[in-house]
Amino acid sequence: MTILEDVLKDNKEFVENFEGEEMSHHAAKKLAILTCMDCRLIDFFEPALGLKRGDAKIVRNAGNSIVGEDAIRSIGAALYNLGAEEVMVVGHTECGMAGADAEALKAKMLERGIKEEDIAKYDLAEWIGGFESEEANVKDVVDKIKNHPLIPDVPVHGLIIDIVTGELKVLVDGY
Known part of the structure; x- marks a missing residue:
């Protein structure tokens, strides 16, 4: 069985058992988050931050970094079009991009x-x-977001999540 076939099989089972509901495309907690695409964060990241479906706009990329404009564009969309009022950059320990x-x-x-x-x-x-350094990267990304000419004056926080325990450490309090 190919990876695609396996995913489609799992999706069919999901759809058959899912009791869907209409939701707003606006972030209920008015939060945009830039974090890493690390597979260890799946089913770990959101519960560790107390997030549920519909709570936040989450942008994921390699190393929760700002390379080019795409992450900034997504954060801007969250702020201007999708109800976000604050931004968090959340790196993690043992990042493969370090x-x-x-x-x-x-x-x-x-x-x-x-x-x-x-x-x-x-x-x-x-x-x-x-x-x-994961911590230095988070601080650098917070600085890039805060100083981008198209990002408004909003709180931008920087945190690190422990990839094993889920404990959060605040590096930059954006208030």
Whole structure:
């Protein structure tokens, strides 16, 4: 069975057993969150923050980073169109993006058939968005959001969640 077939099988079972309800597309807790896409956060992150379906707009990417404009665009959409009034950047311990190695990334790209001339068009260290310290990354991302010309003056908080226990540590109190 392929991964897609497995997902579709699980989806069919979900739909058959789900008792759906209409919900607003606005964040009930008026919160936008930028966090990591780490698979260990699934079914862990939201309960650790006391969030339920419909409570917050959650943007996930590799390393909860600001690389380019896409995360900023999503945060802006949450603030201007989707009911959010505060922003949280939530990193986590043991992040796979900490210490990301651009040379190792390049080697893997070459192994998978990406052309050297195509790779050369990018600064891979910047493109991948790696960092040395999870805490320093959160503080840097909070600063980028707070200082972006299209983001209004809203509270932007920075936190780290322990990937094992779920304990939150506040790094930047945005008030």
